[in-house]
Amino acid sequence: MSVTDRIWAVLDAGVTRSTRGLAQRASRRGFLARLGTALVAAGTMPLLPVMREAHAAEAAGGIAELGDPQSCDYWRYCAFGGYLCSCCGGSHTRCPPGTELSPVTWVGTCQNPADGKHYLISYNDCCGKSVCGRCGCHRTEGDKPIYYPSKSNDILWCFGTESHSYHCTVALVLSETTAV
Amino acid sequence: MHAVGFRSLALATLAGALLLPAQAVRSAELQPELGGVAEMPVPNDHWFMTLGFLGGGSIFDGDTGEMQGRVHVSQYSPGVTIDQRRGKVYVPGAYYSRGTYGERTDLVVVNDLKTLAPLKEIEIPTKLAGVFSKAVINPIGDRLLGVYNMTPAMSVSIVNVETERFVGEISTAGCALVYPLSGLRFMQICGDGTVQVIELDRNGRETGRTRSRVFFDPETDPVFDMALARPDGYLLVSFEGLVYDVRVTNGIEIDAPWSLLTDADVEDKWRVGGSRPFAYNAANDLLLTLVHQGGPDTHEEPGTEIWAFDLGNRLRGYRLALEEPVNTIAISLDSDPLLYVPGGGRVRVHTARTGRWLRTIEETGPYASAIQVFGEVK
Numbered sequence: 001m002s003v004t005d006r007i008w009a010v011l012d013a014g015v016t017r018s019t020r021g022l023a024q025r026a027s028r029r030g031f032l033a034r035l036g037t038a039l040v041a042a043g044t045m046p047l048l049p050v051m052r053e054a055h056a057a058e059a060a061g062g063i064a065e066l067g068d069p070q071s072c073d074y075w076r077y078c079a080f081g082g083y084l085c086s087c088c089g090g091s092h093t094r095c096p097p098g099t100e101l102s103p104v105t106w107v108g109t110c111q112n113p114a115d116g117k118h119y120l121i122s123y124n125d126c127c128g129k130s131v132c133g134r135c136g137c138h139r140t141e142g143d144k145p146i147y148y149p150s151k152s153n154d155i156l157w158c159f160g161t162e163s164h165s166y167h168c169t170v171a172l173v174l175s176e177t178t179a180v
Numbered sequence: 181m182h183a184v185g186f187r188s189l190a191l192a193t194l195a196g197a198l199l200l201p202a203q204a205v206r207s208a209e210l211q212p213e214l215g216g217v218a219e220m221p222v223p224n225d226h227w228f229m230t231l232g233f234l235g236g237g238s239i240f241d242g243d244t245g246e247m248q249g250r251v252h253v254s255q256y257s258p259g260v261t262i263d264q265r266r267g268k269v270y271v272p273g274a275y276y277s278r279g280t281y282g283e284r285t286d287l288v289v290v291n292d293l294k295t296l297a298p299l300k301e302i303e304i305p306t307k308l309a310g311v312f313s314k315a316v317i318n319p320i321g322d323r324l325l326g327v328y329n330m331t332p333a334m335s336v337s338i339v340n341v342e343t344e345r346f347v348g349e350i351s352t353a354g355c356a357l358v359y360p361l362s363g364l365r366f367m368q369i370c371g372d373g374t375v376q377v378i379e380l381d382r383n384g385r386e387t388g389r390t391r392s393r394v395f396f397d398p399e400t401d402p403v404f405d406m407a408l409a410r411p412d413g414y415l416l417v418s419f420e421g422l423v424y425d426v427r428v429t430n431g432i433e434i435d436a437p438w439s440l441l442t443d444a445d446v447e448d449k450w451r452v453g454g455s456r457p458f459a460y461n462a463a464n465d466l467l468l469t470l471v472h473q474g475g476p477d478t479h480e481e482p483g484t485e486i487w488a489f490d491l492g493n494r495l496r497g498y499r500l501a502l503e504e505p506v507n508t509i510a511i512s513l514d515s516d517p518l519l520y521v522p523g524g525g526r527v528r529v530h531t532a533r534t535g536r537w538l539r540t541i542e543e544t545g546p547y548a549s550a551i552q553v554f555g556e557v558k
Contacts, residue, residue: 144398
């Protein structure tokens with residue numbers, strides 16, 4: 001992977017951004033399917049919003065959870081950019097085997113629908129393998145340009161790792177916070 | 181079916197072999213073709229290069245739609261610098277000895293613009309920023325290059341293209357990218373709502389830096405990280421559609437902004453947005469922007485229309501509805517400009533002053549592509 005893989009996949013394929021986005025991009029899904037790559041999975045997403053119990057047994061601090069960590073609509077992903085590690089052999093908090101968790105991250109502030117509270121979310125890239133290519137997701141709540149890096153998801157965030165090859169991204173709850 | 185086809189082919193080959201002596205006699209004067217390798221013609225202002233997912237570096241002529249060749253780009257090459265005067269293309273990149281792991285080497289690869297072959301590798305610090313912006317690499321003066329780094333500490337590597345050597349690194353804490361200015365200067369956009377101008381000497385060493393006043397709020401209405409070159413500075417556009425004219429002469433002057441969106445546009449929820457949503461042609465003072473209908477935080481939503489503005493009077497000239505939403509647009513830099521609209525693996529070419537469709541170039545690369553144009557700001 002590379003930054004171009006990542007950025008193009010998530011920007012052009014904002015496929016998973018929302019069901020609204022899916023409707024807008026319906027004409028492109030045929031093209032993506034022909035490629036038989038990463039974003040095929042996105043094309044199989046349900047067109048209606050679906051809420052189900054999260055698989056998030058490891059939720060930080062026992063916070064209430066509602067939503068599917070394999071769906072871009074999951075609440076923690078409000079400022080996410082990249083591929084969901086939960087679709088790549090890891091989870092929304094754990095990198096897939098053989099990759100390395102980047103200690104340097106960008107953050108977002110997301111509201112948990114299960115308790116109505118806002119949480120500071122750390123988005124850590126998992127690095128050292130080629131791009132996962134499954135469950136591309138790009139959302140921009142509170143996202144900032146690249147000159148404001150701490151809140152920018154358009155940056156390859158594999159810093160402090162052996163390799164800065166991008167694989168996927170996890171979303172960790174850091175703390176409760178106030179709405180921005 | 182397959183077996184029959186194969187047998188037919190074998191028979192045809194045999195028949196051809198049997199006929200060969202007679203044909204050879206009849207064609208005694210014909211010299212066998214040897215093949216060869218083409219050289220790329222001299223580019224003009226309507227040429228462009230694609231950059232995007234799964235590679236890029238393909239060069240096309242916007243007037244004919246014909247592909248002209250391909251430059252090597254790495255997976256970490258969001259932009260290149262095309263030096264038509266020297267006949268070179270400078271490509272920044274990061275490489276691992278085992279593909280995605282192993283020893284990392286960051287380079288500026290010097291490519292020949294005629295043969296499109298790499299001529300020289302200039303090693304730079306392994307800090308090349310992983311951001312998708314053309315302004316990762318740009319010329320500074322006529323013999324220096326600036327390459328933007330992020331580790332996440334921000335800095336700029338300076339390369340001398342005459343000596344083909346890395347000459348030093350300049351810390352640019354809080355300020356990103358490399359936007360060239362006249363002389364040996366470049367501009368950056370900073371996270372505190374300012375721009376910064378850094379001046380170098382001929383050897384690439386910093387001789388001074390200037391910071392503008394704070395003119396935008398990065399929390400409430402940041403400017404896009406895409407500056408549009410004018411002869412005396414840059415245009416910056418905010419998420420809410422405010423246009424800032426940043427003029428850099430002896431100092432940094434920034435007028436009060438004006439909005440691309442009328443009250444009626446805002447009422448209808450039109451917003452600017454995309455990954456590279458703007459294109460500007462200085463020769464015509466023509467600004468093009470992708471727009472879509474959406475709410476706050478949709479600044480990277482693909483555009484459903486392109487709006488064209490005459491900056492002389494700040495009025496919109498036309499609206500161009502798009503067949504499918506797109507993330508990027510580009511415009512050639514000459515006085516009779518072409519508008520490029522990449523998306524869906526093809527590039528649509530329009531006359532920029534009218535929006536009229538001219539042609540569609542197919543198979544320019546999978547997914548959407550960004551466009552980098554040839555030529556210089558007129």
